[in-house]
Amino acid sequence: MVTTGNEAALRTAPPRQAPAYGEAVHAGHQMPKSKRAHINRVALWMFFFSESFMFGGLLAGKFYLAGAGHDAHLDQFLGLLITSILLLSSVTAYQAETAIKHGKTGQCVAWLFLTIVFGAIFAVGVGFEWATAHFSVHEPFGTAFFAMTGIHAAHVISGVFMLVLIYRLVRRGRFGPDHYWPVEATVKYWHFVDVVWVFFYPALYLTTW
Amino acid sequence: MTDAVAHAHGAAGGDGPAYTGWYAAGRMARGVAWAAVGFALGVALLAVVRNITGHDGWSKEASICAGYLLALPGWLFGMGMWDGWGREWFGHKVKHAPSDWGRYFSFCHDHKVIGIQYLATFVFLFLFAGLFAMVIRWQLLSPNGAILTNAQYNSVMSMHGTVMIAVAVAGVAGSFGNYILPLQLGADDMAFPRLNAMSFWLIPPVAVLLLAALPMGGWDTGWTAYPPLSTTNGTGQLMFNLAIITFGLSSILSGLNFICTFIFMRAEGMTWSRIPVFSWSLFAMAWIALLFTQLFAVSLIMVTLDRVAGTSWFNATHGGQPLLYQHVFWFYSHPAVYIFVLPAFGIILEILSHLSRKPLFAYKWVVGAFFGILGLSGIVWAHHMFTSTMDARLLKPFLITTELISIPTGLIFLAALGTIWQGKLWLRVPMLFALGEVFNFLIGGVTGIFLADLPTDIHLQDTYFVVAHFHYTIVGGEIFALFAGIYFWYPKITGRMYNERLGQWHFWLMFLGFNFTFIPMFWPGIQGMNRRIAEYTPDLQNINIVVSVMAFILGASFLPFVWNMLASLFRGERAQANPWRARTLEWQTTSPPPVENFPVPPLVTGGPYDYGVPGAAVHAAPAYSAAAGD
Numbered sequence: 001m002v003t004t005g006n007e008a009a010l011r012t013a014p015p016r017q018a019p020a021y022g023e024a025v026h027a028g029h030q031m032p033k034s035k036r037a038h039i040n041r042v043a044l045w046m047f048f049f050s051e052s053f054m055f056g057g058l059l060a061g062k063f064y065l066a067g068a069g070h071d072a073h074l075d076q077f078l079g080l081l082i083t084s085i086l087l088l089s090s091v092t093a094y095q096a097e098t099a100i101k102h103g104k105t106g107q108c109v110a111w112l113f114l115t116i117v118f119g120a121i122f123a124v125g126v127g128f129e130w131a132t133a134h135f136s137v138h139e140p141f142g143t144a145f146f147a148m149t150g151i152h153a154a155h156v157i158s159g160v161f162m163l164v165l166i167y168r169l170v171r172r173g174r175f176g177p178d179h180y181w182p183v184e185a186t187v188k189y190w191h192f193v194d195v196v197w198v199f200f201y202p203a204l205y206l207t208t209w
Numbered sequence: 210m211t212d213a214v215a216h217a218h219g220a221a222g223g224d225g226p227a228y229t230g231w232y233a234a235g236r237m238a239r240g241v242a243w244a245a246v247g248f249a250l251g252v253a254l255l256a257v258v259r260n261i262t263g264h265d266g267w268s269k270e271a272s273i274c275a276g277y278l279l280a281l282p283g284w285l286f287g288m289g290m291w292d293g294w295g296r297e298w299f300g301h302k303v304k305h306a307p308s309d310w311g312r313y314f315s316f317c318h319d320h321k322v323i324g325i326q327y328l329a330t331f332v333f334l335f336l337f338a339g340l341f342a343m344v345i346r347w348q349l350l351s352p353n354g355a356i357l358t359n360a361q362y363n364s365v366m367s368m369h370g371t372v373m374i375a376v377a378v379a380g381v382a383g384s385f386g387n388y389i390l391p392l393q394l395g396a397d398d399m400a401f402p403r404l405n406a407m408s409f410w411l412i413p414p415v416a417v418l419l420l421a422a423l424p425m426g427g428w429d430t431g432w433t434a435y436p437p438l439s440t441t442n443g444t445g446q447l448m449f450n451l452a453i454i455t456f457g458l459s460s461i462l463s464g465l466n467f468i469c470t471f472i473f474m475r476a477e478g479m480t481w482s483r484i485p486v487f488s489w490s491l492f493a494m495a496w497i498a499l500l501f502t503q504l505f506a507v508s509l510i511m512v513t514l515d516r517v518a519g520t521s522w523f524n525a526t527h528g529g530q531p532l533l534y535q536h537v538f539w540f541y542s543h544p545a546v547y548i549f550v551l552p553a554f555g556i557i558l559e560i561l562s563h564l565s566r567k568p569l570f571a572y573k574w575v576v577g578a579f580f581g582i583l584g585l586s587g588i589v590w591a592h593h594m595f596t597s598t599m600d601a602r603l604l605k606p607f608l609i610t611t612e613l614i615s616i617p618t619g620l621i622f623l624a625a626l627g628t629i630w631q632g633k634l635w636l637r638v639p640m641l642f643a644l645g646e647v648f649n650f651l652i653g654g655v656t657g658i659f660l661a662d663l664p665t666d667i668h669l670q671d672t673y674f675v676v677a678h679f680h681y682t683i684v685g686g687e688i689f690a691l692f693a694g695i696y697f698w699y700p701k702i703t704g705r706m707y708n709e710r711l712g713q714w715h716f717w718l719m720f721l722g723f724n725f726t727f728i729p730m731f732w733p734g735i736q737g738m739n740r741r742i743a744e745y746t747p748d749l750q751n752i753n754i755v756v757s758v759m760a761f762i763l764g765a766s767f768l769p770f771v772w773n774m775l776a777s778l779f780r781g782e783r784a785q786a787n788p789w790r791a792r793t794l795e796w797q798t799t800s801p802p803p804v805e806n807f808p809v810p811p812l813v814t815g816g817p818y819d820y821g822v823p824g825a826a827v828h829a830a831p832a833y834s835a836a837a838g839d
């Protein structure tokens with residue numbers, strides 16, 4: 001009556017190597033390492049794409065609520081200082097990744113350490129700005145400022161936490177030129193957090209109408 | 210499921226120790242314990258910070274937020290994320306979840322187990338929220354409200370709406386997306402099995418939070434949580450916010466996983482034009498989940514900050530803009546309806562083709578239509594805000610973009626008709642549900658036009674016309690597809706056939722109950738009966754009684770369903786590997802499939818729907834031996 005056409009294929013499909021039934025061939029176990037790394041990398045970029053929708057929403061919310069301007073009481077020097085330090089930390093993070101790719105564990109440890117210190121300084125700087133701000137959380141600009149810097153700082157702190165985990169593992173010699181994905185992922189995340197600030201900083205500190 | 214267990218038991222890989230269900234119970238207890246520890250820690254940390262900055266240590270809502278922020282990882286790690294994943298971050302070896310029935314209650318990485326976990330959870334939640342609908346209809350038997358106080362009514366209505374939206378988001382995509390997608394693609398699992406388990410185990414905290422909201426007075430904003438009400442009402446609202454943000458995280462991670470699985474996990478020979486349409490629909494859906502869900506989180510984070518941190522996003526007395534919420538919220542929540550309905554279209558087209566033994570009509574146009582919907586979904590949101598006093602210059606552009614969506618959806622509708630045209634319809638239960646869905650969705654689509662058009666929408670806004678319309682699209686368009694999928698894949702998932710006669714009873718009761726509930730409901734809407742209100746004008750009582758009685762029949766239709774599912778699990782006839790004689794890959798392995806899905810990695814050599822096409826190559830050869838299945 002009805003056929004799936006499979007009968008014909010049984011004759012035409014080429015014979016294939018069959019692993020023993022029940023042999024554990026689970027995802028990741030069987031996949032070539034290079035393919036796994038490729039998928040991981042794409043997924044990480046998609047995660048950034050997703051997160052950028054969140055940061056974009058906050059950015060749009062800022063302009064909707066508080067317009068293009070910024071508060072005159074902002075500590076411009078502090079803002080510039082922590083921004084520079086955060087940008088610098090991206091450079092050191094990049095150096096750490098390059099070092100581990102070349103198998104230079106000692107250098108990687110040192111660059112990671114610097115990155116962690118810079119990240120921590122940035123977080124403390126934001127805290128200082130919060131403590132000394134002359135505007136309140138109850139007004140439109142303050143609402144946007146505290147919410148955006150707060151959510152960004154939460155990402156910075158989680159990034160520092162991940163860097164510390166990686167730092168421990170690198171020191172124990174877990175990574176090398178053929179296995180450095182966790183280092184790469186953490187460093188890429190760090191760059192992403194940096195890039196977000198590159199948009200937030202002018203929106204909160206510099207733009208005016 | 211007994212069968213699935215026995216089957217996979219023998220095939221499970223060697224490194225997992227022989228656990229019993231006690232392991233699962235123990236892990237769950239550990240998850241709860243660590244959640245409690247995390248909660249206490251979060252509350253304490255916040256108290257320290259607040260003391261330093263000169264405030265009282267305990268502030269109800271802020272403390273709950275801080276506690277929850279640490280309770281959630283506590284639950285996940287205690288539950289099994291630490292054993293199977295976290296240990297690696299600290300340089301230890303991972304431990305594996307049980308391989309017997311306890312894995313259904315564990316942090317198990319197998320996509321089939323996770324699919325079943327989703328399916329069982331969300332069918333239960335569907336029935337649970339359905340009971341709330343029965344209470345609502347009971348209340349509306351009388352114009353003054355038959356049983357509930359107005360405040361109770363608000364909570365019941367909000368609970369019904371919120372849980373049903375959750376069912377709509379994850380009921381189809383979570384269950385069949387996880388179970389069927391890797392099978393249809395010929396993969397042995399999702400691209401990220403552990404992330405997948407994490408997505409599922411984020412769901413129980415959502416349910417706990419929503420239930421915990423009830424003794425705190427519930428929340429009365431429906432599922433839309435509009436400020437200023439949502440920034441000024443009781444603590445139940447905060448529970449809602451935390452629950453939905455968590456649920457959003459789960460959606461985002463699933464979306465990421467679906468996309469990577471779709472792109473990278475396809476079997477040899479599974480070229481883009483040979484991918485089954487259900488997998489395509491999940492791929493399009495996953496982008497919405499991945500990207501737009503973030504905006505729902507943002508809108509609720511803003512509400513939460515207004516509540517606990519004193520910001521004034523929406524507090525108009527301090528310069529806030531309540532309208533901002535609606536923009537951010539609907540930027541996600543309109544595309545969300547395509548999270549519901551795209552995989553539903555996928556299931557329907559799949560079943561229509563297999564059970565009418567005809568090639569899927571206009572396959573490539575359908576896939577194009579999925580992406581047309583995806584593209585348009587981001588630029589229509591303000592049609593929910595026509596009466597919100599937003600800038601009048603926005604009205605017409607959003608009217609036009611909204612109308613444009615009828616082009617791709619119309620294409621899908623025509624593809625469904627083209628597929629069954631002159632086919633030899635095999636009217637089994639899944640097919641009935643699929644045909645029912647096509648009918649319902651037509652009504653849902655046509656009534657949507659009145660809401661997309663400004664002149665009619667201004668009159669119909671916030672009435673039962675809207676309620677009837679979106680029940681036609683969500684229940685008629687998606688939940689019917691959910692049940693179609695349940696009956697269609699039941700033999701694959703459980704290894705048993707469902708009872709056809711009970712299934713037919715379920716379909717006819719549900720189809721007639723549904724249509725006779727919601728067709729009459731358009732009328733009080735046109736008469737101006739407001740939605741979400743516990744009372745109405747007495748002249749509308751008769752029609753409301755009709756709607757309520759029909760709704761009770763709709764509710765009763767799930768009794769034969771539940772009985773059928775449970776009884777067939779144990780007493781159903783053993784299912785063949787391919788009871789529908791379908792061509793797609795999930796049917797070319799045993800029912801249920803072994804842990805690794807295909808004993809032999811499949812090779813795809815032809816299209817999935819070439820029924821009766823002379824000389825067409827087979828999609829893929831059966832991967833089971835004669836002894837194992839058919």
Ligand SMILES: [Cu+2]
Pocket residue numbers: 542543589590592593
């Ligand atoms: Cu909409």
